Structures are given as structure tokens and as C-alpha cells.
Amino acid sequence: MPHRVRGVVAKAKGQPVTVETIIIPDPGPGEAVVRVQTCGVCHTDLHYREGGINDEFPFLLGHEAAGIVEEVGEGVTDLAPGDFVVLNWRAVCGSCRACAKGKPQYCFSTHNAAQPMTLEDGTPLTNALGIGAFAEKTLVHSGQCTKVDPSASPAAVGLLGCGVMAGIGAAINTGNVSRGDTVAVIGCGGVGNAAIMGAKLAGASKVIAVDVDAAKLEWARGFGATDVVNSRETDAVEAIQALTGGFGADVVIDAVGRPETWKQAFYARDLAGTVVLVGVPTPEMTLELPFIDVFSRGGALKSSWYGDCLPSRDFPMLVDLYQQGRLDLDAFVTETIALDGVEAAFDKMHGGQVLRSVVQL
Template structure:
């Protein structure tokens, strides 16, 4: 029997989001309905609202979520009603060329629910990243549900669904930061700070935070930055070299995704060092002009990080365990908790750099 729930919808490009009645169908084969307990407000949701992803309006926003499996469809073997899960948007298929090569973290054919959620008048909704979790309940592919320890509050567990995992994974999985290494992060919002937290976990000795906002640099120190650089006042390339014996960092993460920050990352790394791009560029931006000899002469690697190159079934439970052990401060990412009808205000605060994460609470008992 289909259910009616409240959800946050972007009806048209650039218009304020609204809380609408959403029709959630019964789960079909390979699907699950999840009662959402908490969902983080991510920049990607704003990109959807502003038409920066595609034009498949209306969108059911929200994707950084945790909740309880309410029901499952036929053929779902490893999930049951009552399971506590973090939702992911890269549910691996197990059959594409990446999966067959034993690299499911790069799955090229990830799974989403086959059925559509709709508005009351039957208008089909496009769920953000195949999830649509700014809603009391949502329909997803069963593979998008990753079981984690239920002792972790939903408002922190859900953050692994996007921003925290993207940043932490960029440092640890993509950049492969290790013991004794140096890391520089350009752009210290939630994703950049997650890269800093990941580097600290991995044993990096020198962790450099670069931003133009003093408030964000203070936050970065709380996550483990050993040095900070205000790029409005100091050349970040020269600063990074100055605190790495003149060589540059072993790994530099660009969490902004602009030509000028990518150029800084390129020249701020050590010879044979690694640049990791995790900030999402807009389609109009072009790569910076860098002499080809610089690519050859510096060696190393230039990488882009997809979702922190994570494997949710492996990485989400591990990160939750690290949080419960007091080693991964997920709670520090939560600046405020809000209701469904406060998302436009959260977008404004995010643009102004006033928050790391606003988190929508749909079940306050799980906060």
C-alpha cells in the first residue's frame, strides 16, 4: 500500500524549496522503504535546486541520511525491517567491468530504486543522488542501505552518506595518506575538514589547512590541522613549502574545485607527490594553463576522488566504529539541527560559510 509522507521538493530551478506530500510506493523486488531519522544538508542539494546537476525537475532533495528499514521487497536477502542503516548513492552492481576487476568502489552501474516516488498529482520526482531523504520515508535500492552500529546517533551517522566520506576517503583511499606523511587541504568546509580528520587517523604528521575564512581555519584545527594558512594574506604554495622543509606536501587535496585552487595544489605538492581533486567544478571551468614540462618534471599523480573512492559496506561500519571509540569526531561536523521547513535557511547559512553541517532531524529521539 503506497504511503503519504512529507518531503522537501525543488519544483523549479532557483526557486525556494517547499514541503510537499510525497507518495512512496511499496518496495518492489530489490527495493526497501527507509524511515529517515536524520539527513544532512549538503552543497549537492543546493546544486540540484539551482539546476547545477541536471534539469530533471522536480527534485526530492536530501541524500546524507540514516534511518530504519521499514519494509523490503522480494529478493532482498541481507536486509530486514528494523535494520539501522546509512544510505549510500553508490550501491555496487557486482557485474560491471570495475566490479569484475575487483574494484567495486569504482562501480560504473550503481543501483537505484526502479519505482518512482511522486507528488499527489502523480508528478514523478527525481530523488537527489537516487535517494531523496529530506522526507519522512524514502524508497531506495536495497544495496543503498548500509547497516551500521545502532549506538551511533542518526545525526552523525548520516553524514557518512556523502560529505564526510567524500573528504575522509579523498585523503585515505584516493590520496593514500599514511604514517609520517604530510597533507595539505585547500578549502576547509565539511569535506575539507573530513580529509583533515582522515589524515590524522592515518598518522599524518604535518596537516596543513588552507582557506580564506579564519573561522574555517579554526574549525580545521579542531579536526587535527597542525598548521593553518589564510590564503587572503599568505601565498598558500609558499606557506605549504615553508612548513614541509621546502619540498611541498606528500598529498594535496583540492576541496574547492576551481582552476586557481587546482594550480595551487599542483605546485604545493612534493616531487612525486599526489594531488586529489574532490571539490566539484562547475561545467564552465577549465583546467589551469600549466606548462607540460611541469607535469613531466614533477612526476607523481593527479587524481580525482569519486565519493572518497569508498566502498560503503566496508567503510561506513568502520567509520562508525571509530566514532564510537572516540577516534573520529563526527559530532563536530554538526553545527545545528533543524526541521524540514528550515532547509532554505540552512542553504543561506551554508553559502555564508556559517555552518559545517545543518542536519534535519525527523526523529529527535535518535539525535
């Protein structure tokens, strides 16, 4: 029997979101209905509302979520009602060319639910990142559900569903930060601070946080930054070089995603160092760089998609570290809000007042 629930919908570009009645069908083959407990307010949701992803309105927003499996469809054998799960947007197919090469973290054909959720009038909804979890329940592919320790706090571990995993993975998986490395992170919002946490977890000896906001730099210290640079007041590249013996950092992570911050990352790394782009640029942005500089500096220029994570591998491991007190995911939760607080949360996020507002249902 279909479910009628409340959910947060963006109906038109740039318009305030509204709480609507959502119709969720019974799960079909390979699908699961999940009762959402928490969902973080991520900048990607704001991108959807602003039409920065695509124009397939209306959108059912929300994707950084944790909850309880309520029903499963035909053929689902690895989930059961009552399982506590973190939702993910990389449900690997197991058969594409990346999966065939043993690199499922780069899967080119990830699964989503086949059936749409709809408004009351039957209008199909486009789910943010194939999830749509600013709702009391949501319909997903079973592969989007990663089982983790049920005693963990949903508000904290649900953030692994996007931003926190993207940052930690940018350092550990994409940047391959190792013991003794020097690391710089440009942009100290939720993703940037997660990258700082990931770099410390990997054993970096020095982690330099760069931002234009003094309050965010204080947050960064709390997540493990050994040094901070206010790039509104000083040249970021010169400051990073000065803090690394004049050489530059082994790994520089751009958690902003603008041409100017990427150039800072490029020139602030050591020779043969690594640049990781995890901040998401917008389609109109372009980059111009002397080609000889790309050649002469060597090293690696990488983009990090979702922290190059494999949810089935990374989520349980990070939740275990959280449960051991070695990964302070609670520190990312600035506030908990109700479904009707999402629009106000967008304003706070845009103003840099919060790391994460988390919808609690």
C-alpha cells in the same frame, strides 16, 4: 499500500524549495522503504536546486541520511524491517567491468530504486543522488542501505552518506596518506575538515589547512590541522612549501574544486607528490597548465569520487571508530533543523556559517 509523507522539493531552477506531500510506492523487487531519522544538508543539494547537476526537475532533495528500514521488497535477504542503516549512493552492481576487476569502489552501474516517488498529482520526482531523503520516508534500492551499529547517533553517522565520507576517503583511499606524510588541505568546509580528520587518522605527521576564512581555519585546528594558512593574506603555495622544508606536501587535497585552488594544489606538492581533487567543479570551468610542468613534476593527479569508498567496507569501520571515540563525527553537526528549515540552511551553508545543518525527523 503507498505511503504519503512530507518531503523537500526543488520545483524549478534557482527557486526556493518547498515542503510537499510525497507518494512512496510499496517496495518492489530489490527495494526498501526507509523511515528517515536524519539527513544532512549538503552542497550537492544546493547544486541540484540551482540546476548545476541536470535539469530533471522536480527534485526530491537530500542524501546524507540515516534511518530505520520499514519494509523490503521481494528478493531482499540482507535487510529486515528494524535495521538501522546509513544510506549511500554507491550500491554496487557486482557485474560491471570495475566490479569484475575487484574494484567495486569504481562501479559503473550502481543501483537505484526502479520505481519513482511522485508528487500528489502523479508527477515523478528525481531523487538527489538516487536517494531523496529530505523526507519522512524514502524508497531506495536495498544496496543503498548499509547496516551499522544501531546505538550510534543518526545525526552524526548519517553524514557518512556523502560529505564526511568523501573527505575521509579522499585522504585515506584516494590519497593513500600514510604514517609520517605531510598533507595540505585546501578548503576547510565539511569535506575539507573530514579530509583533515582522515589524514590524521592515517598517521600524517603534519596537516596544513588552507582557507580564506579565519573561522574555518579555527574549525580546522579542531579537526587536527597542525598548521593553518590564510590564503587571503599570504600565498598558499609559498606557505605550504615553507612549512614542509621548502619541498611541498606529500599529498595536497583540493576540497574546493576551482581551477585556481587546483593549481595551488598542483604546485604546492612535493616532487612525485599526489594531488587529490574532491571538491566538485562546475561544467563551465576550464584548466590551463604548462604541459611540461605536468611531466617534470611527476607524481599522481587524482580525482576522488565519494572518497573512493566502498560503503559496505568503510561505513561500519568508521562508525566503529566513532563509537570508540577515535572519530569525532559529532563535531560536524552544527545545528539540527526541521524539514521546513532547509532553505535557510542553504543560506547559512553558502555563507560559511555552518559545517552541517542536519534535518531531524
